[in-house]
Amino acid sequence: MALDSKVPKGPIQNKWTDYKNHINLVNPANKRHIDVIVVGTGLAGGSAAATLAELGYNVKAFAYQDSPRRAHSIAAQGGINAAKNYQGDGDSTYRLFYDTVKGGDYRSREANVYRLAEVSANIIDQCVAQGVPFARDYGGLLDNRSFGGVLVSRTFYAKGQTGQQLLLGAYSAMNRQIARGKIEMFNRHEMLDVVKVDGKARGIIARNLVTGEIERHSAHAVVVASGGYGNVYFLSTNAMGSNVTAAWKIHKKGAYFANPCYTQIHPTCIPRSGDYQSKLTLMSESLRNDGRIWVPKNMDDVIAIREGKKKPTDLSEEERDYYLERRYPAFGNLVPRDVASRAAKERCDAGYGVNATGEAVYLDFASAIERYGKEQAKIQNITNPSKEKITELGEKIVEAKYGNLFQMYEKIVDENPYKTPMMIYPATHYTMGGVWVDYNLMTTIPGCYCIGEANFSDHGANRLGASALMQGLADGYFVLPYTIGDYLANDIRTGKIPTDTKEFDEAEKAVKDRIDFFVNNNGTKSVDHFHKRLGKVMWDKVGMARNEKGLKEAMAEIKQIREEFWKDVKVPGSANEMNPELEKAGRVADFLELGELFAKDALMREESCGGHFREESVELDGEQKGEAKRNDEEFAFVAAWEYKGEPADAVLHKEQLEFKDIELKQRSYK
Amino acid sequence: MNLTLRIWRQKDSNAKGQMVDYKVTDISEHMSFLEMMDVLNEQLVNSGEEPVAFDHDCREGICGMCSMYINGEAHGPDRGVTTCQLHMRMFKDGDTITIEPFRATAFPVIKDLVVDRTSFERIQQAGGYISVNTSGNTQDANAIPISKHAADEAMDAATCIGCGACVASCKNSSAMLFVGAKVSQYALLPQGQVEAADRVKNMVAQMDLEGFGNCTNTGACEVECPKGISLDNIARMNRELMKASMS
Numbered sequence: 001m002a003l004d005s006k007v008p009k010g011p012i013q014n015k016w017t018d019y020k021n022h023i024n025l026v027n028p029a030n031k032r033h034i035d036v037i038v039v040g041t042g043l044a045g046g047s048a049a050a051t052l053a054e055l056g057y058n059v060k061a062f063a064y065q066d067s068p069r070r071a072h073s074i075a076a077q078g079g080i081n082a083a084k085n086y087q088g089d090g091d092s093t094y095r096l097f098y099d100t101v102k103g104g105d106y107r108s109r110e111a112n113v114y115r116l117a118e119v120s121a122n123i124i125d126q127c128v129a130q131g132v133p134f135a136r137d138y139g140g141l142l143d144n145r146s147f148g149g150v151l152v153s154r155t156f157y158a159k160g161q162t163g164q165q166l167l168l169g170a171y172s173a174m175n176r177q178i179a180r181g182k183i184e185m186f187n188r189h190e191m192l193d194v195v196k197v198d199g200k201a202r203g204i205i206a207r208n209l210v211t212g213e214i215e216r217h218s219a220h221a222v223v224v225a226s227g228g229y230g231n232v233y234f235l236s237t238n239a240m241g242s243n244v245t246a247a248w249k250i251h252k253k254g255a256y257f258a259n260p261c262y263t264q265i266h267p268t269c270i271p272r273s274g275d276y277q278s279k280l281t282l283m284s285e286s287l288r289n290d291g292r293i294w295v296p297k298n299m300d301d302v303i304a305i306r307e308g309k310k311k312p313t314d315l316s317e318e319e320r321d322y323y324l325e326r327r328y329p330a331f332g333n334l335v336p337r338d339v340a341s342r343a344a345k346e347r348c349d350a351g352y353g354v355n356a357t358g359e360a361v362y363l364d365f366a367s368a369i370e371r372y373g374k375e376q377a378k379i380q381n382i383t384n385p386s387k388e389k390i391t392e393l394g395e396k397i398v399e400a401k402y403g404n405l406f407q408m409y410e411k412i413v414d415e416n417p418y419k420t421p422m423m424i425y426p427a428t429h430y431t432m433g434g435v436w437v438d439y440n441l442m443t444t445i446p447g448c449y450c451i452g453e454a455n456f457s458d459h460g461a462n463r464l465g466a467s468a469l470m471q472g473l474a475d476g477y478f479v480l481p482y483t484i485g486d487y488l489a490n491d492i493r494t495g496k497i498p499t500d501t502k503e504f505d506e507a508e509k510a511v512k513d514r515i516d517f518f519v520n521n522n523g524t525k526s527v528d529h530f531h532k533r534l535g536k537v538m539w540d541k542v543g544m545a546r547n548e549k550g551l552k553e554a555m556a557e558i559k560q561i562r563e564e565f566w567k568d569v570k571v572p573g574s575a576n577e578m579n580p581e582l583e584k585a586g587r588v589a590d591f592l593e594l595g596e597l598f599a600k601d602a603l604m605r606e607e608s609c610g611g612h613f614r615e616e617s618v619e620l621d622g623e624q625k626g627e628a629k630r631n632d633e634e635f636a637f638v639a640a641w642e643y644k645g646e647p648a649d650a651v652l653h654k655e656q657l658e659f660k661d662i663e664l665k666q667r668s669y670k
Numbered sequence: 671m672n673l674t675l676r677i678w679r680q681k682d683s684n685a686k687g688q689m690v691d692y693k694v695t696d697i698s699e700h701m702s703f704l705e706m707m708d709v710l711n712e713q714l715v716n717s718g719e720e721p722v723a724f725d726h727d728c729r730e731g732i733c734g735m736c737s738m739y740i741n742g743e744a745h746g747p748d749r750g751v752t753t754c755q756l757h758m759r760m761f762k763d764g765d766t767i768t769i770e771p772f773r774a775t776a777f778p779v780i781k782d783l784v785v786d787r788t789s790f791e792r793i794q795q796a797g798g799y800i801s802v803n804t805s806g807n808t809q810d811a812n813a814i815p816i817s818k819h820a821a822d823e824a825m826d827a828a829t830c831i832g833c834g835a836c837v838a839s840c841k842n843s844s845a846m847l848f849v850g851a852k853v854s855q856y857a858l859l860p861q862g863q864v865e866a867a868d869r870v871k872n873m874v875a876q877m878d879l880e881g882f883g884n885c886t887n888t889g890a891c892e893v894e895c896p897k898g899i900s901l902d903n904i905a906r907m908n909r910e911l912m913k914a915s916m917s
Contacts, residue, residue, distance in 0.1 A: 050804055051805045055805055065733070066787060067788075069832060070727055070728075070733040070734060072727070072728060074728065075728050125808045125809065126802075128814065129800070129802045129861060130800055130804075131799075131855065131856055131861045131862055133822075133824040133825040134811075135825075136817075139815065141815055142812055158825055159825060165828060168828065171794075172799035173804050175795045175798055176799040210780055240726060240728075241727050274698055276698065276701050276709060278729060281729075408755075411748075414757070572715055572718065573720050577681075577682060578723055578784065580721070580723055581715065
C-alpha cells in the first residue's frame with residue numbers, strides 16, 4: 001500500500017483552517033449512536049476521551065493503572081511550550097514551528113508541526129479555564145521560563161510538576177464525563193489486541209487485570225494513546241508498566257511502525273548504582289542552566305576518585321576537563337540533549353567515568369553558587385564578604401531555583417549536591433518514533449488512530465524540551481476530535497458493532513492461547529531475566545552510538561533471546577487472577593519483537609540525525625569534525641515498516657519529507 | 671544487609687489473609703524499598719512460589735500508585751517520600767520489617783498489598799472539576815489575573831498524588847485531607863467559584879457514602895503525606911461546606 005499522508009493543499013498557515021472548513025461533520029443526534037475506544041489515559045488519551053465525550057460520542061477508556069491520573073505523563077517536570085508571546089520577545093506560531101522542525105533535525109512532517117504550533121496557544125487557555133495552577137508573576141499574569149534549543153521564553157510551568165497538573169486537568173475533564181455516563185472507564189484493564197471487521201478497526205480484546213477475565217469491546221473507531229516504548233531498554237525514565245503492547249498489536253494487524261530507531265537519550269539522569277536497578281530518574285534539563293559538566297583530566301585522579309581516595313572537590317580547575325565547554329564553546333553546557341548525551345558517553349567510554357560503574361560525569365554547581373553569592377552580597381550591600389558568606393548566599397539562590405531537584409537527588413544518592421558535585425549519566429527518556437499516522441492521525445488501519453508519544457509525527461529525530469506535553473494535549477483536545485469526525489460521518493447508519501462475530505472469536509482465542517501458553521510453560525527463567533538481557537543488547541549496540549556491525553549483531557542476539565524466551569520463560573500463578581508476572585510476560589514478548597525492528601531501522605538509516613547517531617556518518621574535517629552528519633539526499637524520508645511475520649522481514653515504505661517552508665541546514669553548536 | 675520481611679499475603683478480596691515471613695540477603699543500602707521487593711519477588715519466582723503483588727508504577731514519587739504500610743507507617747519511616755522513594759539505608763542489618771496493605775473500609779484489599787482505591791475516583795467524579803468544555807473556545811489565559819499567592823497556594827493543594835496515605839494513617843480512615851486538597855485547589859481560584867457550593871457539598875456527600883470516617887484533628891495524615899499537604903486544606907473545606915450549607 002502506498003503511503004498517503006493526506007496533507008491538505010494550500011499555504012502552510014491555511015492548511016488546518018481550510019481543512020476544518022471542509023471535513024464531514026457528524027450531527028449531535030448521531031454522535032449518540034457512535035462508540036469510540038480510547039486506549040491509554042495520559043495527556044493524549046485523557047484529553048481525547050474527555051473531548052470526544054463532550055462532543056457526544058460514547059467513549060470507553062482503558063488504563064492499566066488503577067486510575068487515569070496515574071499515567072506516566074504525570075511525571076513530566078519542566079513545562080509546556082506555547083507560542084503565546086506573552087513575554088513580547090518575538091515569539092510566533094512560525095518560530096515555534098521552525099524551532100520544532102530544526103530541533104527534530106529535519107525529519108518531521110512540516111504540516112503536522114505547523115498545526116501543532118498553531119493550536120499550542122489555545123492549550124494554555126483551555127488548561128487555565130480548567131483550573132490548572134500555572135506559575136504566575138506578581139501581577140497575576142502567567143509566568144514563562146526558557147528551555148534548551150530556543151531563543152525565546154515560551155514555556156509555561158507549574159513548579160517542577162507541570163505534567164502532573166496538566167494530567168490532573170485532563171483527568172478532571174474526564175471525571176466530569178464519567179459522572180455524566182459519557183465515558184465508561186475501565187481501570188486496571190490492558191488492551192491485548194485490536195479487532196478488525198471488513199478491514200476496519202472495530203474493537204479490542206482487553207484483559208481485566210484484577211480478575212484475569214478476557215473481555216470483548218466493540219466501537220466504530222479505536223484510538224491508541226499508549227505512550228512510548230523506552231522500556232525496550234529495560235532501564236529508562238519510563239514507568240515500570242510503560243509498554244509497547246497496544247501499539248505493537250495494531251502494528252501486527254496492519255498499522256505501519258515509523259522510525260523506531262529515533263529515541264531520546266536524556267543527558268541528566270541519576271546514574272545506575274547496581275544490578276538491582278529497576279528504573280532511572282530524570283533530573284530536569286533546567287539544571288544545565290547553572291551546572292557545569294566535567295570529568296577529571298588525568299586518569300590517576302579518576303582512579304583515586306573511584307577508590308574513594310580523592311573527592312571531586314579536591315581537584316583544582318586545571319585538573320578538570322569541562323568537556324562540553326571545550327568542544328562547544330558557543331553553546332557550552334546548553335547544547336541539545338542528543339549532543340550532551342553523546343559527549344558524556346565519549347568521555348566514559350574513554351575511561352573517565354567517575355563512579356564505580358564507570359558511567360557517570362559530574363554536574364557541578366560550585367561556580368553558580370559563587371556567582372550568585374557575590375551577586376547577592378552586592379545587592380545586600382555586604383562589603384568584603386567572606387568565602388563562607390558568599391557560599392551561604394549563593395546556596396540560597398540555587399535552593400530557590402532547584403531545591404526540589406536537589407532534595408530528590410540527595411534522597412536517592414545520599415550525597416549533598418550543594419557541597420559536592422552531582423553525578424549524572426544519560427538514560428532513555430522518550431521515543432520520537434511510533435505508529436505511522438497521516439495528517440488525520442489515522443494509522444494504516446482504517447478507523448484506528450494513534451496519538452501522543454505513541455505516534456511518530458511531530459518530533460522528527462529529536463524532541464525539544466517541553467514539547468511532549470504540548471503534542472499530547474494538541475492531539476487529544478484539538479486535532480483528533482475534528483479529524484475523527486470526518487471518518488465517523490460514514491458510520492452514522494452502521495449501528496452497534498456486535499461482539500459475537502467470528503472476528504472477535506478469533507482475536508479472543510489468540511489472546512487466550514498466548515496467556516495459556518505463558519502460565520503453562522513451566523520454564524526456568526523469570527520474565528525480568530529476559531527483559532534485562534534485551535535491555536543490555538539495546539543499550540550496548542542500539543544505544544547512543546550505533547554502527548553496522550553492532551546493529552547486525554543486535555538483530556541476531558535479540559532474535560536469539562526471543563527464541564529462548566518462548567522456550568524457557570517461567571510465569572507463576574494462573575490466568576484467572578491478578579498476576580503481575582503474566583502482565584510483564586506479554587509486554588516483554590512484544591518488546592522482544594520491537595527491539596529487532598528497532599535495530600533493523602537503525603541499520604537501514606545510514607546517516608546520523610537527531611537521537612540516531614551512526615558512527616559511520618560523521619563530519620570528517622573542518623570545524624564540525626567528529627560531529628553527526630545528516631544525509632538529506634538519501635534519507636529525508638519517514639521509514640514506515642509493514643509487519644510480515646518476523647521483525648527481520650518487515651517491509652520498508654518511505655514517506656518522502658518535503659521542506660517547503662523551512663530550509664534544510666546543518667545544526668551547529670560550536 | 672540481611673532482613674526478615676513479614677508480609678501480608680491474601681489471595682484475593684474474598685480470601686482470608688495472613689502474615690508470612692520471608693528472608694532476603696545481601697540487600698544494598700542504596701536500593702529503593704521497591705527494588706528490595708523486586709529482589710524478593712525474583713527469589714520467589716525462581717523457587718516456584720507466587721511473587722508478592724504490590725502496586726507501583728512511576729517509581730519517582732509522583733504517580734501515587736505505590737501504597738505500602740511499612741512498620742506501622744504509610745510509605746514507611748522516612749518523611750516526604752512515597753514507598754518507591756524510600757531507601758534501604760533507613761533500615762539496618764537484621765531488622766524485621768512488617769509490610770501491610772493500606773487498611774480502610776473504603777480501600778478493600780484486592781490481593782496481597784494491592785488495594786482498591788476507586789472510592790477516590792468516585793469522589794472526584796462527584797465534583798472534582800470545573801465544568802468547561804475542552805472542545806469549546808475559552809478566553810485568553812491572561813484574561814483572568816490570579817494573584818501569585820493564590821496561584822501558589824492552589825498549586826500546593828493540587829500537588830496531592832491521590833495515594834491514600836492520609837486515609838491509611840488516620841485512626842478514623844478519614845479522607846478529608848485528600849478531599850480538602852481538591853476542594854481547596856478550586857476554592858482558591860476564580861475559575862472554581864461558580865460551582866464552589868455544589869462542588870464541596872457533592873464531594874463531601876460522596877466521601878461519606880464511601881465509608882470514610884470523620885476528622886478528629888489528630889494530624890497523622892499531614893505527617894505521613896508524601897507531598898506535605900497541609901491540614902489547612904481540611905479547615906478550608908469545612909469553611910467552604912459551612913458557607914455552602916448556609917447559602
